[in-house]
Amino acid sequence: MKWQEYQEAVGVLYEQMSEMGEVKKNITIPDRITGQPRQIDVWWEFPAGNHLIKILIDAKMRTSKLDVKDVEEILALAKSVKADKAIIVTNNEWTAPAEVFANPEGLDFLVLTIDEATDLIVDGKWLMCHDCQNDCVVMDSDGAIEIEGKINWWLGGKCRSCKTLHIICQSCGAKVMMKMNDSWKCNCNFEWTNKEDYYEFKVIEENGIEDYQNPNQMKIDFN
Ligand SMILES: [Zn+2]
Ligand SMILES: [Zn+2]
Structure with a gap:
């Protein structure tokens, strides 16, 4: 802050x-x-x-x-x-x-x-950053993907100061934070990578890593 x-x-x-x-x-x-x-x-x-x-x-x-x-x-x-x-x-x-x-x-x-x-002045505040503890995370990067008729969705956002990405995968309940350029795979075999202005989201298939079909939808701005 x-x-x-x-x-x-x-x-x-x-x-x-x-x-x-x-x-x-x-x-x-x-x-x-x-x-x-x-x-x-x-x-x-x-x-x-x-x-x-x-x-x-x-x-x-x-x-x-x-x-x-x-x-x-x-x-x-x-x-x-x-x-x-x-x-x-x-x-x-x-x-x-x-x-x-x-x-x-x-x-x-x-x-x-x-x-x-931050409660008083930050619109869309989600939670305090668990990394730097010095600013809050705004939830501005939630998303969803349909796989075999089932909707999988997650909540995400970056810390306003240190840019650490916080993700909760609603499908498996896993919570994690990722520093810049770190990746993380949840129990559903979804993988997120924290990039400078966005994050990447991939679905990991049994026969190897397969990008989500529409690459443009994987890049979500944190403006
Ligand atoms: Zn932070
Ligand atoms: Zn998951």
């Missing part, structure tokens, strides 16, 4: 959660002293009496835990744009010192996993 998408997902999350006020995504607000534009991931404003409460929400997609330095940065940004409160949304965790540092400043942490983030 790209960071821009994670930022978008955090915005969608707050749009869904905010019962009052207004949520703005990816905006700039001038620095209170210099007037320089500061980039804001998500900005939530709502009225409380005569006051307008302003909440700064920062999206941090990370492979390691957030540390004190991250907390300092967000607190400085919150001050710069005159936010009443700041929230860090991250897919990972934060260190104990970061939490100690954040608590007295009223800065909150919220976990939004990549799984949850």
